[in-house]
Amino acid sequence: MVEILIFGGQTITIKKVIEMEAGMDYITIKEASDRWGLSVRRIQTLCSEEQIAGAIRFSGVWAIPNIAKKPVDHRVKTGKYIKSKENYVTPILKWAGGKTQLLPEILPRMPETYNRYIEPFVGGGALFFRLNSPKSIIADSNPELINMYRVVAEDCDKVIESLEKYKNEEDLFYKVRAKDWTECDEVEAAARMIYLNRTCFNGLYRLNRKGQFNTPFGRYKNPTICNEEKIRAASEVLQNAEIVCGDYLDVLKKYAKKNDFVFLDPPYVPISEYADFKRYTKEQFYEEDQVNLANEVHRLVKIGCKVMLTNSNHPLVHELYGKYKIEVIQTKRNINRNGDKRNGEDVIVTTY
């Protein structure tokens, strides 16, 4: 009896083949690449993103059903993703340091397989919403943000209804801004946060020393305050996630387990004296925190997690993560008042 088969240049046991759906005929990634005119790497990414129905992976090799149709590839030739309302869920909020622009760099660097998706500095959650992973844990130390996500998950109808009352008017903006969110009911607090985010200057979440939101009115002509379709889509993704409020260290110690994928997008190490990536919450993120974070990454790697981290292209980041793969990525954030080129560069660290 034949004990092994050769598939895609690798040997696999008969038992594995039997585990594949009975009677289904499979092709290799190379064959799919020739058939569809897409690169092998691109097809691997599409398989990992579950965009090829029925594709399965065993012994490190992808097998694609012979009957699979060519997947719709949402990238244009420059490597940027085409915005696609039907297929991708996008963040509800604009968020400083949001990763939407960096997704074309992040997605191809994701691990091919993982168990749960854990993002403990979730902010606007660009990658979380884009992936829509079935088993996700998201967290942030900002309680107002976490309240908003929980309420959108549980009761998006009420949030939408409440948001429809708001208008892009300066007087109203300052009246709403003056309210203390902790004294509003949960739905009102969530709607207030979305309203202020859509109408304030640059969507900046900035608190004063007393912890009060103090970003000024944005003076936009016609901002979308209530994007019902977007909120409903986000609500569905959030319903599949565990949503936690807390410090990233507590969250990771409690939840991260072997084979989980941990995406870390902390407040960046500031590059110039003008950079201000610290003021998200009353608590700030200092150099000491960057060191603690790197130690936590080492612990996660030891217990078998796959970790991806983004940060600025700063010598401290290279020093802390020198033993992993560090790739420098050009970004559009290039306001270099002091002419420092690194201001337009991020790094992506991967440990796998």
Ligand SMILES: C[S@@+](CC[C@H](N)C(=O)[O-])C[C@H]1O[C@@H](n2cnc3c(N)ncnc32)[C@H](O)[C@@H]1O
């Ligand atoms: C750069 S933002 C994340 C942006 C996000 N990836 C996106 O696409 O919008 C960093 C986030 O970390 C949160 N944060 C800061 N210090 C934290 C801490 N000690 N524990 C957990 N979250 C923290 C902030 O509230 C902020 O939302």
